[in-house]
Amino acid sequence: MQQPIGIFDSGVGGTSIWREIQNLLPNESTIYLADSKNAPYGAKSEEEILRLSIKNTELLLQKECKLIVVACNTATTNAIDHLRAHYKVPFIGIEPAIKPAALQTKTKNVGILATKGTLSSSLFNSTSKMFAEGITVHEQEGTGLVELIEAGKLNSSITKDLLKKYLDPMLERDIDCLVLGCTHYPYLIPLLREILPTQINIIDSGAAVARQTKTILERNHMDAQTSPTNFHKFYSNLNLDILSSMVEGPAVQVEFLDF
Structure with missing residues (x-):
């Protein structure tokens, strides 16, 4: 067709x-x-x-x-x-790639960066329960990131500082996988590579x-x-x-x- x-x-x-x-x-x-x-x-x-x-x-x-x-x-x-x-x-x-993250993690700690609408949905919660048994999922709302990408400020210092603010608490919790739960976020991967330790897997769908x-x-x-x-x-x-x-x-x- x-x-x-x-x-x-x-x-x-x-x-x-x-x-x-x-x-x-x-x-x-x-x-x-x-x-x-x-x-x-x-x-x-x-x-x-x-x-x-x-x-x-x-x-x-x-x-x-x-x-x-x-x-x-x-x-x-x-x-x-x-x-x-x-x-x-x-x-x-x-859907956020919780399943592959749960299969790959060695520390049993997985981070997910997503919007409020995704994290609060029943589908996300049921998926997490289904695939993340025995895994701790650290959720973080990426408030403001979509707006910055839409405004063409992908590589700005504002965007980098906001990412650091969101990622630091997850790094303190020993995550080794970061799930990108918004289709805007793969465009942030170059910045994420600068911020995150090399051993952390970045996973998108x-x-x-x-x-x-x-x-x-x-x-x-x-x-x-x-x-x-x-x-x-x-x-x-x-x-x-x-x-x-x-x-x-x-x-x-x-x-x-x-x-």
């Missing part, structure tokens, strides 16, 4: 997921919605997160997307069950999400066999500069859309 894969996030963070999908599935076309006007989702109520997720889903369906990737941990944990129950297309969600997307497309015979006219369209309802800088490449179009 040559119809595009739809992807949405509360801003530019989900482009980290898009990149993994595009690398693994080069024949596929994609449409990406950056709802930067409403970023971050993590501080919003469950009802508001659901409303925004429905809005994004219906816009992607209008654009004939065959599968939708909810490239936002907060939207996944608060809305994906509703989306799967009410729409016919497959949905791929994103991007590659696993791409593999799951590939599996679901093939299982449902929905994958694109060739790519003669594939495209990558990105829409943002706010400033295009940051988004444009993150998705440069062939067949990429970045446009403003008031949604």
Whole structure:
């Protein structure tokens, strides 16, 4: 099927997921919605997160997307069950990678940096209970980080100082794995490498999400066999500069859309 894969996030963070999908599935076309006007989702109520997720889903369906990737941990944990129950297309969600962290840790102490909306969700709590038995999970809300990334302040001293503030208490608790529980956060990995001891594993969900997307497309015979006219369209309802800088490449179009 040559119809595009739809992807949405509360801003530019989900482009980290898009990149993994595009690398693994080069024949596929994609449409990406950056709802930067409403970023971050993590501080919003469950009802508001659901409303925004429905809005994004219906816009992607209008654009004939065959599968939708909810490239936002907060939207996944608060809305994906509703989306799967009410729409016919497959949905791929994103959850913090607690399971691989629990399998890799030797100190039995794992850190997770995520938004309030993710950490307080029932899906996150049930996942943690399922996979983290015997493991201590040290949770930290990454308040302010999404806003800094959306503002293009990725490598600023403000961002680095805020990360240090969040990471120091976890380092004192002897973590050896840090789970990135927001799709914006992989863009912080260069800074994290500067701050964290070399033995600490940084774990995000991007590659696993791409593999799951590939599996679901093939299982449902929905994958694109060739790519003669594939495209990558990105829409943002706010400033295009940051988004444009993150998705440069062939067949990429970045446009403003008031949604």
